[in-house]
Amino acid sequence: MCFRDATFSLSFWPFSIKLLWAPLVDSVFLEGMGRRKSWLVPAQYLIGGFMLMLSSYIDVLLGEGESHTPNVGVITTVFFMLNFLAATQDIAVDGWALTMLSRENVGWASTCNSVGQTAGYFLGYVVFLALESEDFCVHYLGQSGSLVTLSGFLYFWGILFWITTTIVWVLKHEEPSSLMEKNEGLVGTYSVLGQILKKKTMWDLILVLLTCKIGFAASDALTGLKLIEIGVPKDRLALLSIPIIPVQILLPLYISRHTAGPRPLDPFILGYPLRLVFGLVFAGVVYVTPLFRLADGSFPFHYYGLIIAIYLIHQVFVNCMFVGVMAFFARISDSSVGGTYMTLLNTFTNLGGNWPSWVALRFVSELTWTSCLGASQADTVSSCASDREKQLCEEAGGSCATWMDGYYIETVVLVIVGFLWMRWGLPTIKRLQSLPVSDWAVSQRTD
Numbered sequence: 001m002c003f004r005d006a007t008f009s010l011s012f013w014p015f016s017i018k019l020l021w022a023p024l025v026d027s028v029f030l031e032g033m034g035r036r037k038s039w040l041v042p043a044q045y046l047i048g049g050f051m052l053m054l055s056s057y058i059d060v061l062l063g064e065g066e067s068h069t070p071n072v073g074v075i076t077t078v079f080f081m082l083n084f085l086a087a088t089q090d091i092a093v094d095g096w097a098l099t100m101l102s103r104e105n106v107g108w109a110s111t112c113n114s115v116g117q118t119a120g121y122f123l124g125y126v127v128f129l130a131l132e133s134e135d136f137c138v139h140y141l142g143q144s145g146s147l148v149t150l151s152g153f154l155y156f157w158g159i160l161f162w163i164t165t166t167i168v169w170v171l172k173h174e175e176p177s178s179l180m181e182k183n184e185g186l187v188g189t190y191s192v193l194g195q196i197l198k199k200k201t202m203w204d205l206i207l208v209l210l211t212c213k214i215g216f217a218a219s220d221a222l223t224g225l226k227l228i229e230i231g232v233p234k235d236r237l238a239l240l241s242i243p244i245i246p247v248q249i250l251l252p253l254y255i256s257r258h259t260a261g262p263r264p265l266d267p268f269i270l271g272y273p274l275r276l277v278f279g280l281v282f283a284g285v286v287y288v289t290p291l292f293r294l295a296d297g298s299f300p301f302h303y304y305g306l307i308i309a310i311y312l313i314h315q316v317f318v319n320c321m322f323v324g325v326m327a328f329f330a331r332i333s334d335s336s337v338g339g340t341y342m343t344l345l346n347t348f349t350n351l352g353g354n355w356p357s358w359v360a361l362r363f364v365s366e367l368t369w370t371s372c373l374g375a376s377q378a379d380t381v382s383s384c385a386s387d388r389e390k391q392l393c394e395e396a397g398g399s400c401a402t403w404m405d406g407y408y409i410e411t412v413v414l415v416i417v418g419f420l421w422m423r424w425g426l427p428t429i430k431r432l433q434s435l436p437v438s439d440w441a442v443s444q445r446t447d
Helices: 003-012 014-020 022-027 037-055 072-100 103-132 134-140 150-171 186-198 200-211 214-230 234-239 242-259 266-292 301-332 335-363 387-395 406-434
Strands: 369-373 399-404
Touching (some): 003 014, 003 072, 003 335, 014 072, 014 335, 022 186, 037 072, 037 150, 103 134, 103 150, 103 242, 103 301, 134 234, 200 335, 200 406, 214 266, 214 335, 242 266, 266 301, 266 406, 301 335, 335 406, 387 399, 399 406
Antiparallel strands (some): 369 399
């Protein structure tokens, strides 16, 4: 855990820096193909091709069947490139959503976003881990082994990406840009971006987005990894998401009733302190998990029931915050530069989640106190801070003991920081929400 996970987390950074090329996506396009489809279609074709190519090499990159460890650097680079394409597609979709929906219905874009992400998570993570798990396929599906491999899964979705992209290209018509959505040109769009960033209200919002997730960093980035480290099977954790999926789909539909009006951030304000408290709840769950472990290393059904109940409640607060923020973005974004405006806001949202998570992953080992007990060479092997030291300890006949886990230190400290942040953050959010839409516009739009 820790450094290698922190390194791979860099592959998600294209979603945090996509603002750099968002004006290009917003301003350069083929008129005959459409402003958004000019980027959406090529990006998705390339993603599909990337998956097909990756399906042939993923086992080698992961070191499957080999004595060497996974090449984390190459894997991170490969997925960075894949996420670059996905981030480009995201820019086009964000801009298209603002013009595809009417002004009074634009708040529902956050609901579509949330439901789509939930469906993607379910198909791309939960279903894959279930069908790739030999234990699940043998005991629950009556098969002799796992039904899919990672390479086969990538190949399937690569083909499906090509098919669905072709359908969108051929059948989905994109309306010509209206006067308010006229092309500013590449230089003009970067100039508009500068105008947006000159607004004091925008910098207040950016500061909120960059700091509001600090309190959740340890629980969000480390809890699942800690449970797996303790011995909870990762495929079982994935399957626990199944009963949560309906809630994640239906809950945004309900929350949208409260975000479609002039105060879309009210659910965010309500859910924030409750989500902070659940950081401590997750730490408690991790702490008591070893007590539930049976003699054969498995966990009883009532333990998984506890996990499901806690995650269900947690998802209520997560969705309140996510749907509220996305609805607010859709409300204030100027459709004349929709892709760039939404990308600006989403960029700082992603960055505000990525940098605290990276820090939490990077330094959890440094905050963990371990020692090697029972080693025959106690004078040379005393710590288990690194994988190499753990190996040396075991080779010397010892075992590693953790005196203080950095996960608990980070969780408590960051939750306290989160509650302190509320004294400035929540009043600032209320003030920003009360501003008229015209205060955020860069065109002459006043609606």
